[in-house]
Amino acid sequence: xxxxxxxxxxxxxxxxxxxxxxxxxxxxxxxxxxxxxxxxxxxxxxxxxxxxxxxxxxxxxxxxxxxxxxxxxxxxxxxxxxxxxxxxxxxxxxxxxxxxxxxxxxxxxxxxxxxxxxxxxxxxxxxxxxxxxxxxxxxxxxxxxxxxxxxxxx
DNA sequence: GCCAACGTTGGC
DNA sequence: GCCAACGTTGGC
Numbered sequence: 001x002x003x004x005x006x007x008x009x010x011x012x013x014x015x016x017x018x019x020x021x022x023x024x025x026x027x028x029x030x031x032x033x034x035x036x037x038x039x040x041x042x043x044x045x046x047x048x049x050x051x052x053x054x055x056x057x058x059x060x061x062x063x064x065x066x067x068x069x070x071x072x073x074x075x076x077x078x079x080x081x082x083x084x085x086x087x088x089x090x091x092x093x094x095x096x097x098x099x100x101x102x103x104x105x106x107x108x109x110x111x112x113x114x115x116x117x118x119x120x121x122x123x124x125x126x127x128x129x130x131x132x133x134x135x136x137x138x139x140x141x142x143x144x145x146x147x148x149x150x151x152x153x154x
Numbered sequence: 155g156c157c158a159a160c161g162t163t164g165g166c
Numbered sequence: 167g168c169c170a171a172c173g174t175t176g177g178c
Contacts, residue, residue: 004176028161051176110177128159130175 001061001098002124002132005049010059010100013047014153019100020064024072025080026095031133036067036094038135045098046136046144048124056109057144065097104148118143 001023003009013021026032039045043063049055070093072080085091113119123134136144 002176030161055177127177128175130160132175 001045002048002050002134004051005058006052009049010047010061010103013059013061013098013100014103016100019153020097022065022070022097023095024070024078026070026132027073027080027082027093028132029092031131032092032094034133034135035096039063039066039096041066044101044141046141047100054107054109056107056111056113057148058104058107059100060102060104060145060150061098062101063096064099067094067096069093070095100153102145102150102152104145105151106147106149108144108148112147113144116143116147 005011008021013019023035026035041063045061045063046057047059047061048057069091070080071091072078073082073085073093074091075081076083076086082091082093085093110125113122113125119125119140122136122140123129123131
């Protein structure tokens with residue numbers, strides 16, 4: 001899962017109540033479908049910081065609640081409001097709850113990722129890959145965790 | 155700040 | 167249904 005740290009960082013997730021947050025604001029159907037169809041309780045998620053100087057993976061989270069409606073879409077006052085959904089009175093947007101589980105003692109920056117041959121196929125490294133929720137293979141996941149020297153959170 | 159890549163919108 | 171125009175993302 002990608003996030004802009006100036007908006008919501010992995011550190012913010014760690015500091016959140018129960019180290020858990022509802023992943024609001026995804027407004028892309030492909031990303032929504034992944035959360036709706038693929039995200040199961042207990043699944044591990046890499047948290048990637050985008051649009052920042054030191055872009056890369058900073059932590060590992062876990063799905064603690066499976067897909068359910070993202071109410072922020074229907075809230076006209078929310079920055080994530082979806083005027084079309086409000087107008088139609090039906091909300092197509094889905095989110096999941098994720099909990100911070102492990103921190104990468106050595107964040108795996110984009111630079112490091114690009115230099116790791118095992119990670120060359122990762123979607124996030126491809127040019128123009130804007131999707132905010134992306135699949136990661138078990139092998140890629142393991143490599144990131146090893147490179148990042150993960151430590152579990154209390 | 156620039157700009158390429160992408161998704162969405164809306165005129166036709 | 168096509169596709170140009172537009173807005174956004176995000177690396178650099």
